[in-house]
Amino acid sequence: MASEKVVVAxxxxxMVLHNDLALRLRMHFKNxxxxxxxxxxxxxxxxxxxxxxxHVGGQVFAAYVLCTAQDKDAVRLTLEQIDVIRRMCTENPxxxxxxxxxxxxxxxxxxxxxSIEGGHSIDSSLPALRMFYQLGVRSMALTHNCNxxxxxxxxxxxxxxxxxxxxxxxxxxxxxxxxxxxxMLVDLSHxxxxxxxxxxxxxxxxxxxxxxxxxxxxxNVRNIPDDLLLLLKENGGLIMVNFYSSFVACSHxxxxxxxxxxxxxxxxxxxxxxIGIGADYDGAQGFPKGLEDVSKYPALxxxxxxxxxxxxxxxxVLRLNFLRVFQKVEKVRE
Amino acid sequence: SASAPPLRLSSSPELNCARDTHNxxxxxxxxxxxxxxxxxxLNKLNTTHTNIPKIKEGRLSAQFWAAYVPCDTQYKDAVRQTLEQIDVIHRMCHExxxxxxxAASSQDILDAFEQNKTxxxxGVEGGHSIDSSLGTLRTMYQLGVRYLTITHSCNxxxxxxxxxxTGSEPEMxxxxxxxxxxxxxxxxxxGMLIDLSHVSEKVMNQVLDIxxxxxxxxxxxxxxxxxHKxxxxxxxxxRVKEKRGIVMVNFYNDYVxxxxxxxxxxxxxxxxxxxxxxxxxxxxxxxxxxxxxxVPEGLGDVSKYPDLxxxxLRRKxxxxxxxxxxxxxxxxxxxxVEEVRDHLNGTKPDDxxxxxxxxxxxxxxxxxxxxxxxxxCIKSFYPLVLVLSLLNKLL
Numbered sequence: 001m002a003s004e005k006v007v008v009a010x011x012x013x014x015m016v017l018h019n020d021l022a023l024r025l026r027m028h029f030k031n032x033x034x035x036x037x038x039x040x041x042x043x044x045x046x047x048x049x050x051x052x053x054x055h056v057g058g059q060v061f062a063a064y065v066l067c068t069a070q071d072k073d074a075v076r077l078t079l080e081q082i083d084v085i086r087r088m089c090t091e092n093p094x095x096x097x098x099x100x101x102x103x104x105x106x107x108x109x110x111x112x113x114x115s116i117e118g119g120h121s122i123d124s125s126l127p128a129l130r131m132f133y134q135l136g137v138r139s140m141a142l143t144h145n146c147n148x149x150x151x152x153x154x155x156x157x158x159x160x161x162x163x164x165x166x167x168x169x170x171x172x173x174x175x176x177x178x179x180x181x182x183x184m185l186v187d188l189s190h191x192x193x194x195x196x197x198x199x200x201x202x203x204x205x206x207x208x209x210x211x212x213x214x215x216x217x218x219x220n221v222r223n224i225p226d227d228l229l230l231l232l233k234e235n236g237g238l239i240m241v242n243f244y245s246s247f248v249a250c251s252h253x254x255x256x257x258x259x260x261x262x263x264x265x266x267x268x269x270x271x272x273x274x275i276g277i278g279a280d281y282d283g284a285q286g287f288p289k290g291l292e293d294v295s296k297y298p299a300l301x302x303x304x305x306x307x308x309x310x311x312x313x314x315x316x317v318l319r320l321n322f323l324r325v326f327q328k329v330e331k332v333r334e
Numbered sequence: 335s336a337s338a339p340p341l342r343l344s345s346s347p348e349l350n351c352a353r354d355t356h357n358x359x360x361x362x363x364x365x366x367x368x369x370x371x372x373x374x375x376l377n378k379l380n381t382t383h384t385n386i387p388k389i390k391e392g393r394l395s396a397q398f399w400a401a402y403v404p405c406d407t408q409y410k411d412a413v414r415q416t417l418e419q420i421d422v423i424h425r426m427c428h429e430x431x432x433x434x435x436x437a438a439s440s441q442d443i444l445d446a447f448e449q450n451k452t453x454x455x456x457g458v459e460g461g462h463s464i465d466s467s468l469g470t471l472r473t474m475y476q477l478g479v480r481y482l483t484i485t486h487s488c489n490x491x492x493x494x495x496x497x498x499x500t501g502s503e504p505e506m507x508x509x510x511x512x513x514x515x516x517x518x519x520x521x522x523x524x525g526m527l528i529d530l531s532h533v534s535e536k537v538m539n540q541v542l543d544i545x546x547x548x549x550x551x552x553x554x555x556x557x558x559x560x561x562h563k564x565x566x567x568x569x570x571x572x573r574v575k576e577k578r579g580i581v582m583v584n585f586y587n588d589y590v591x592x593x594x595x596x597x598x599x600x601x602x603x604x605x606x607x608x609x610x611x612x613x614x615x616x617x618x619x620x621x622x623x624x625x626x627x628x629v630p631e632g633l634g635d636v637s638k639y640p641d642l643x644x645x646x647l648r649r650k651x652x653x654x655x656x657x658x659x660x661x662x663x664x665x666x667x668x669x670x671v672e673e674v675r676d677h678l679n680g681t682k683p684d685d686x687x688x689x690x691x692x693x694x695x696x697x698x699x700x701x702x703x704x705x706x707x708x709x710x711c712i713k714s715f716y717p718l719v720l721v722l723s724l725l726n727k728l729l
Contacts, residue, residue: 072697083472086473087683125418130424131417131420
């Protein structure tokens with residue numbers, strides 16, 4: 001396997017998306033960073049030792065607050081999560097907070113990008129959205145598992161704001177417009193398919209699914225059906241494949257091979273340039289055998305190489321596709 | 335007024351350039367236009383104390399704009415509304431870039447002066463805006479906020495307001511709670527100016543006891559001249575002097591003469607008194623324009639600062655003393671607060687949250703708190719919430 005090592009080395013700096021470590025920090029440590037060792041922490045799937053072992057060069061950290069805070073203190077909680085991510089990324093010499101594609105590209109450390117996971121965080125306020133942008137937030141998922149007053153979730157766990165039709169209201173379109181204007185990535189993971197469809201038609205910038213997989217392989221509503229993939233292709237956007245076992249295998253038993261099946265399928269439908277990695281570590285329990293934490297990414301790369309993915313395609317999946325999309329989103333701002 | 339026409343000193347520009355620490359134009363933007371700036375032209379607006387022509391005429395060289403939300407948003411959506419006020423100030427600066435230059439440091443104030451623009455800073459008026467959250471305090475600093483008024487006219491879960499001193503509200507904390515002290519020290523650490531206008535007297539003294547940096551009163555006058563509890567008593571004035579802080583005189587008639595009417599001379603009396611008690615190094619302008627309805631005859635809007643300066647000159651204030659009051663004092667305090675911040679650089683942010691039992695209310699979730707034993711109805715939901723939250727992440 002010596003040849004594989006040679007191939008992996010130039011791809012050593014990786015782009016990974018979507019990490020919910022910040023949520024764990026709140027749940028387990030009340031955001032007290034002093035009680036938490038980011039270097040080596042076996043309780044979580046992420047720490048610097050393992051990010052380095054996995055050759056992770058960039059990480060988007062989600063400032064996430066639970067849906068039960070909607071219409072309560074979601075805004076304050078979001079600010080606190082943004083604060084904890086910012087502190088984590090500025091207090092550690094191996095990490096660096098970035099806010100641009102160029103910053104991400106040029107960083108020689110683990111580059112942190114802040115995202116928000118759920119429109120309930122903005123409390124239906126465009127000024128709040130703008131202030132989050134000013135705080136460094138560069139991506140927002142329009143919904144989490146709850147509807148907002150202006151967009152629909154793929155989950156029906158919560159009774160609020162349920163509707164028939166109107167999955168993206170006029171205000172929802174205004175949110176997307178403002179995100180386009182600011183240069184903030186629109187993330188459609190967790191949104192309903194109808195909301196995703198509306199956004200794909202309305203957005204002037206490429207959008208992304210930060211942690212969703214292929215519905216054709218596993219028919220979970222968090223995954224994306226082929227027709228939406230095709231709309232995504234037209235939009236120039238990106239789908240970052242989620243590794244969570246229930247989404248890749250529709251069961252608790254998954255392995256590297258089934259994850260690779262998702263990559264193969266999406267490549268067949270819309271091309272490797274539309275794909276990225278959105279593992280969702282620390283956002284859930286239950287990851288495939290061989291891909292249990294952030295240090296295990298190379299296993300996936302090896303599998304894709306064995307399925308004849310080219311170096312160029314892999315470089316795209318790992319990093320370049322995301323940077324390209326991020327850059328386009330910045331251009332729309334100008 | 336019956337006095338001689340005011341002297342305009344166009345020969346010494348610095349003698350005419352005021353730096354004011356409290357103006358509520360952003361609140362007018364919300365009340366009158368719901369923050370829709372494209373519905374108003376600040377060059378033509380004539381229903382407020384403040385507009386661009388008046389700013390120019392008044393030679394206003396720096397202004398802290400108040401990001402204020404009313405006390406009845408406390409325990410509701412105060413944080414979001416405060417973000418909206420912070421946003422409207424930023425947008426105002428973007429809309430009129432030839433007039434306003436956004437500022438977040440003492441150097442920025444000087445730079446704006448060089449460019450002949452009004453340095454525009456943000457002060458959040460009321461501790462209820464941070465919802466008892468140091469993380470929120472830090473992110474607001476990140477958004478450019480440079481002072482926090484510890485309370486508006488309501489107690490927070492960690493500090494008492496001035497109404498407690500009038501007897502019309504019950505005292506809750508005897509001044510500052512333990513968490514209130516954390517807020518003060520975190521403000522010192524990040525370089526946020528501490529504003530004591532609107533707080534109770536005990537809070538004034540306790541903050542003066544523990545703050546590592548000078549403090550300000552962004553819009554309060556002298557209690558000895560008008561014994562309103564929004565004003566500052568002499569003993570506190572002297573402590574402010576010791577601490578090298580500032581008291582920025584409020585022009586609101588009710589705080590100037592303790593009556594609905596006042597004139598420039600009455601306001602100058604406050605300046606004279608504070609100078610007598612504690613020296614000119616602690617005085618400045620905190621007009622409270624557009625935050626109050628009754629302002630003195632002769633000081634009807636923001637174009638009138640030079641007339642007040644003329645009155646002080648008439649009362650034999652030296653040019654040096656006037657420069658102090660106009661803006662040097664503010665710059666001194668701001669620089670010193672920045673120095674304290676720099677000195678404390680390398681100390682860790684405070685991430686100890688307020689104890690849950692001090693802050694329970696129906697609008698507050700309690701994610702992250704391990705010990706919920708003191709919560710009441712929330713307690714029985716905790717296992718359910720945890721299960722739901724795990725389910726959430728599994729879907």
